[in-house]
Amino acid sequence: MALPKRSEDYSAWYNELVKQADLAENSSVRGCMVIKPYGYSIWEKMQADLDRRFKETGHVNAYFPLFIPKSFLSKEAQHVEGFAKECAVVTHYRLKNAEDGSGVVVDPAAKLEEELIVRPTSETVIWSTYKNWIQSYRDLPLLVNQWANVVRWEMRTRLFLRTTEFLWQEGHTAHATKQEAIVETELMLDVYADFAENILALPVIKGIKTANERFAGAEETYCIEALMQDGKALQAGTSHFLGQNFAKAFEVKYAKKEGGLEYVWGTSWGVSTRLMGALIMAHSDDQGLVLPPRLAPIQVVIVPIYKKEEELEAINEKALVWVKELRAKGITVKYDNDDKYTPGYKFADYELRGIPVRIAIGPRDMQNGTVEIARRDTREKSTVESGQLTVLIPQLLEEIQQNIYNKALKFREESTYKVNSLQEFKEVIDQKGGFALAHWDGTSETEEKIKAETKATIRCIPMDSVLETGVCIFSGKPSKQRVLFALAY
């Protein structure tokens, strides 16, 4: 079934693409998704690359409990405000047979003394553990990450972008000094930005959140923001400088080298399966998914075209040699000579699934010593000598990776506007779509009024922005620099 067109119904296009490309689907539990094997194999590639980067920067993995005692949430005043409102609460630990034989019911005798919260994020349970792990400066820095599922009770959910349960990694580090913790926060933001740009082919803007958009319990939230094809922004990752907030909430002090006790400084940082949504929305087209080669579970597919069995046999022989040669170069190749589907069906299916390169070979190609190569990103086809495949394909994959990034970057640049009045601002937000770089007076009050009037939010204060005096587009008060506004997912 053809996908809806992006230009006609972007939202329906996204939903259908996620389903038809076998990435994910809604489950029978409201707001929780099933990540299907093909979607999960892309997530696994993201995980592997991120995990390697975390380890290279000195982090180790660990695992902390799914459940958080209710009282823990209240220990950090802002944190509880941010998270307690949307939690799955475990109140009982047993079911029993219903007396009327209608199934099972909650056993009222098995009520927990203190309710447990399914973690929406793990700062509280981790800092309550760090209290025992940290005594002296020798125990610092503590650089821990966990891969886990978390639950936030969302009212409006959307596959990958906002789901009740999602998968993520959360880094939680503890440091002896404020400066070290800030360096860590910025380092991890760089790790995320580099990953997004080089692996996801997704250009991102690094910046700092305003107080309104800050993580509940952080002193400063850093983020990477990406622009989707419909002109809306998507927050792709965050890195928080926690100050001493959680150390104070959980009484985590360390003996300093020079004597005396001090509260520990903390950071936390995370990216989630939401990156799958960013990946899909940033690059895909009306024919389906477009995958950057570095994330594609299958990078190259070879499809034989034949009528007679002898023709297939001859193609099989050739193709299996290419498969071997390409695999030797570290390329993931599938040779699809399954006779249950026609070549036309296969072409459409592999386009839908975003396989970067498709090679087709028929009897005439066999005679001419050629193959037809189709690249997914531009949908261009070309005929090349088959003897050149092992040289051409690695180059082509690199070229596709780069082209997908360049295309997204060009789109973002063309969709980023310096605006100097509320009028111009609204034109961008309401009509053109994209990022509006505008002067803002720095107050939460103005930020909220702009949001109320236009639905746009400040995505971040860009880290590379030039200081430039101006006047706030809304209040007319003085401003020191432009900040980045957009409608957001």
Added chain:
Amino acid sequence: MALPKRSEDYSAWYNELVKQADLAENSSVRGCMVIKPYGYSIWEKMQADLDRRFKETGHVNAYFPLFIPKSFLSKEAQHVEGFAKECAVVTHYRLKNAEDGSGVVVDPAAKLEEELIVRPTSETVIWSTYKNWIQSYRDLPLLVNQWANVVRWEMRTRLFLRTTEFLWQEGHTAHATKQEAIVETELMLDVYADFAENILALPVIKGIKTANERFAGAEETYCIEALMQDGKALQAGTSHFLGQNFAKAFEVKYAKKEGGLEYVWGTSWGVSTRLMGALIMAHSDDQGLVLPPRLAPIQVVIVPIYKKEEELEAINEKALVWVKELRAKGITVKYDNDDKYTPGYKFADYELRGIPVRIAIGPRDMQNGTVEIARRDTREKSTVESGQLTVLIPQLLEEIQQNIYNKALKFREESTYKVNSLQEFKEVIDQKGGFALAHWDGTSETEEKIKAETKATIRCIPMDSVLETGVCIFSGKPSKQRVLFALAY
């Protein structure tokens, strides 16, 4: 602090070892553990090896929801009996500020219409999904695995061995025929057995569970059973042939190639962080953990011994060459020239953590061109020419892997007794410890009476056992083969 001795208090030895070697600890949530970085790094090695084996046998990973609607559990009659009694139940989705300002309380307005169960295992939620994935024989077999956390509300918990939340993988497959499903069930048992023996160095007995010990909802449960050093058995993995039970419960039918609809045949199989407990209990000694080299996050540690700074500098130079050479051979090496701890402290610490090989080098060794090698399994030391390291170390690691396995196998063989009377049976169970191979009349009634009288259970009906007529040690009734009894974790 010295560990308790195994011979004096096996249970205290285990608990202390898990804590002191930094493998895991209890969390503030009853029954839930924190898996510490060192413990988690061993689990990651297990995961990587198992995941590779699953993929090599054609399986793909996916992810299904954490929550299961309460009504799903009731759909398979035996399944609900087995699992509903020990579940974490989510009844609400919001907290609110307490009116007296004392923190947060459950918001009674946010009560779920249907309670959600935190998955104790995922057959129900997965088969409810498979209903949509499977229409025809073309969709089969469906070979899916998931890595996930699960929760079973245990009254008595023990780090790794029995915890309320644990990590595991669960494979769930669907097949067109009974025969294919049975082949899959047995294949995955073989994958587990091979992994246990070759990677964990843990000899296991493959067998079939009696009806009493069968997975709730399975037609047949296959298992691997291992013997711990205290003479108790530990079930290290299970593979279930589900028949058409879940297909019928969730109405999963497929169109056959030859026409007509049939219920699908299923399997499920899993291993968990319990394997960490098996690993520790099977091999470790009074000095600490003993790790098979194939699972050791650090295989070789090099410790310099010196008084003067020049001595250290000379050793550094040598050691860094060895590190490079050994790493080039795929060996994980740590050079520990940290001056915060003495060599004696380091030796004890690395013994506690089970590093397979320790290399020590001091000024005299430097003069003689030698190093001292200590192997963790036998605690033997030897002096060798340092020029031989790159040849000797890989061989030594292989030898240690094999020796750990052989030692465990010898222990198991010496602790397995053919018994022919209840008297002999009790001597094994009460005094000697170990496996008792005994004739049993095949009834659940006798099995339960034996358990009531001796606490021993039938671990399995071994798959390689010879048919041999005899009489049941308890009832005196005829028996066709011996089965494996033991006290169990």
